[in-house]
Amino acid sequence: MKNLKKLLAVVLMVLLAMQAAACGSSEEKKETGSESSASSNESQSSETESSQDSKGVIAYSCYNMSWEYYVTLAQGVKEAAEAAGYEYVEHDQQSDQSLMIQGCTDLLNQDIACLVLTPCKPEAAASIYELAQEKGIPVILADIGTEASGYLACLKSDNYDGGVLAGNYVLDNLTDAQSKKAAMITVDPSNTNIVRSDGFKDTLEAGGWTIAAELSGQSEPDIAYSCMQDIITANPDVEVVFCSNDPMAISASQAVADAGLTPGEDVKVIGYDAQSNVFEPIENGTVLGTVAQDPYGMGEGAVDCFLKNLNGEELTFDDEETKTIYTDQWIIDAANAAEYK
Amino acid sequence: MKKINLGRHAVILILIVLWGIMFALNESFRTGANLGSILREASSTGIAALGMTFIIIMGDFDLSIGSMLAFAGMIMAGCMENMGIVPALIMGAAAGLVCGLINGIIIAYFRVPAFITTLGTYYSLRALAYIFNDANTIICTDTAFLKIGTGSIAGIPIPFLIFLVLAAVLAVILNRTTYGRHVRAMGNSEKACRISGIDTKKVKCAAFVLMGLCTAVSSVIVTARQACASPDVAANFHFDAITMVVLGGTKMTGGEGSIFNTVIAAVLYASVSNCLNLYHVDAQWQRVCMGLILLAAFSFDFIQKHFAGLRERSQKKTIQSI
Numbered sequence: 195m196k197n198l199k200k201l202l203a204v205v206l207m208v209l210l211a212m213q214a215a216a217c218g219s220s221e222e223k224k225e226t227g228s229e230s231s232a233s234s235n236e237s238q239s240s241e242t243e244s245s246q247d248s249k250g251v252i253a254y255s256c257y258n259m260s261w262e263y264y265v266t267l268a269q270g271v272k273e274a275a276e277a278a279g280y281e282y283v284e285h286d287q288q289s290d291q292s293l294m295i296q297g298c299t300d301l302l303n304q305d306i307a308c309l310v311l312t313p314c315k316p317e318a319a320a321s322i323y324e325l326a327q328e329k330g331i332p333v334i335l336a337d338i339g340t341e342a343s344g345y346l347a348c349l350k351s352d353n354y355d356g357g358v359l360a361g362n363y364v365l366d367n368l369t370d371a372q373s374k375k376a377a378m379i380t381v382d383p384s385n386t387n388i389v390r391s392d393g394f395k396d397t398l399e400a401g402g403w404t405i406a407a408e409l410s411g412q413s414e415p416d417i418a419y420s421c422m423q424d425i426i427t428a429n430p431d432v433e434v435v436f437c438s439n440d441p442m443a444i445s446a447s448q449a450v451a452d453a454g455l456t457p458g459e460d461v462k463v464i465g466y467d468a469q470s471n472v473f474e475p476i477e478n479g480t481v482l483g484t485v486a487q488d489p490y491g492m493g494e495g496a497v498d499c500f501l502k503n504l505n506g507e508e509l510t511f512d513d514e515e516t517k518t519i520y521t522d523q524w525i526i527d528a529a530n531a532a533e534y535k
Numbered sequence: 536m537k538k539i540n541l542g543r544h545a546v547i548l549i550l551i552v553l554w555g556i557m558f559a560l561n562e563s564f565r566t567g568a569n570l571g572s573i574l575r576e577a578s579s580t581g582i583a584a585l586g587m588t589f590i591i592i593m594g595d596f597d598l599s600i601g602s603m604l605a606f607a608g609m610i611m612a613g614c615m616e617n618m619g620i621v622p623a624l625i626m627g628a629a630a631g632l633v634c635g636l637i638n639g640i641i642i643a644y645f646r647v648p649a650f651i652t653t654l655g656t657y658y659s660l661r662a663l664a665y666i667f668n669d670a671n672t673i674i675c676t677d678t679a680f681l682k683i684g685t686g687s688i689a690g691i692p693i694p695f696l697i698f699l700v701l702a703a704v705l706a707v708i709l710n711r712t713t714y715g716r717h718v719r720a721m722g723n724s725e726k727a728c729r730i731s732g733i734d735t736k737k738v739k740c741a742a743f744v745l746m747g748l749c750t751a752v753s754s755v756i757v758t759a760r761q762a763c764a765s766p767d768v769a770a771n772f773h774f775d776a777i778t779m780v781v782l783g784g785t786k787m788t789g790g791e792g793s794i795f796n797t798v799i800a801a802v803l804y805a806s807v808s809n810c811l812n813l814y815h816v817d818a819q820w821q822r823v824c825m826g827l828i829l830l831a832a833f834s835f836d837f838i839q840k841h842f843a844g845l846r847e848r849s850q851k852k853t854i855q856s857i
Binding site: 283290296297299300303304315320321341 | 563
């Protein structure tokens, strides 16, 4: 009982101290003029100064910050935001749609200037737009679009077009192919990036190739590894494998090697995203090439859209209806890998 | 003097302290919108935590609720397109009930440990959720349904109202009915219960059915809030729910626990993640933080007992020296 009272007393004292500190430093801008307020006055003036420097906060809510691709995108948002005099904060959805909604709601409730969003589950983003519109905060999508409307603009790669790029690369470079059999290891079937493999498939089929297998690696390298094993077992004469992201491509190439074949000669693997760890396999030939996207440009472009909109400038879209702006894509192979490394 | 058990009230004390500090320090925290969003976040997992409180008091636990939530959500959203809201809600509830019943029957009547059973259903229900609509998300557009997740009555979020009502009902069941007494007795000694003539199998089975129903209600709220049902939703759901229950002082060994404390713990859990978000704490550090909270909740009881033991010993010594 005594202990409980002691604990309560400590708790209350901490509370009071916190409250006193808060009164000294934050919103009470009309000063009370007590002797002890000199120091808190100082901290207050420095705080208001810094808040004058910053025009507001640009927040980036990210699909998953453990993926290098999004770290680069975040870098683009951050540098553009800071260059324009805004403060930058970021939030990590960790691929969880509940965290996405919760985190974005928390950001919007802090009255930020703009929310740049890469939704891990595009279908679940509608309630975020609703809240943002209520608060008058513009939302700009980066990398992944949504069906619901309510965002200012959407900057992304044309995933289908990227698949077509990879397909044309195969048609142009592998002219001596014999079996003309290709396989694909795709992302999670619910993922919108699945159109990457569609682009690849359509291009190759138009070029006289057959798609012997299409398995879902669910974006995970270890699943892609076992998919690749299955593909080789079922179709030993497969010549090209398209993987919807680089980690899957690297592990697929490993699976080829482990099966006793030579990656790059017997089976050629193409990736997507141009992550930094894919450059070495490309240079030593175990991965044929990768489709590079421009995540930094997406982040930078998102902030640029916000600023243009703020100044009342008209935004130009590649697709009016979905307010989409397509960013650049290109093929990286052994010939130009050193350039982008 | 009546002994006050500090452990039993620790969670509400921590919540008061946290809210006090955040009210004082953070302008964004004290806005109505933010507080509303905390309560909203607390509700969806909190409702499942209510059912989990029963299970854990009984000395078991359920790992399958995340998958169950996804599965019930898919069934519900799938039915909504063709049948309208009310039948869809009934189908969702039925899905939860059946899943709970399956768990309950396997555990109670086939005597498979809850850990194994619910691990099995954890995998199979998740897979069924994927199979149901070829792994595609089902979008819900009915505004009346979406209101369940996003609406408020008199400033209080609807999910939280549902949470409170359910908590009240379940608290009455746990504390005032024979069934509740049986559940608590089972946690202390299942053998003793069986010998004294309680139908332990039925009690256990019913608790898992209750868990299934609670999960179905959570599923309604999550689906309505996200405006869609997807098979990969709520991956860490069981972990969050169990954390809430333990945070609320319910003993993992069974026999003791309180619905009220689970409600407070749910709000506390949501508040902590809200605070970490408000200060833009890195996601990995957020996990570290949540892990530490769980450890603290586990060890609190132990620390308290340890100190009580020390005090007793020192009192004995003073008596001896006199």
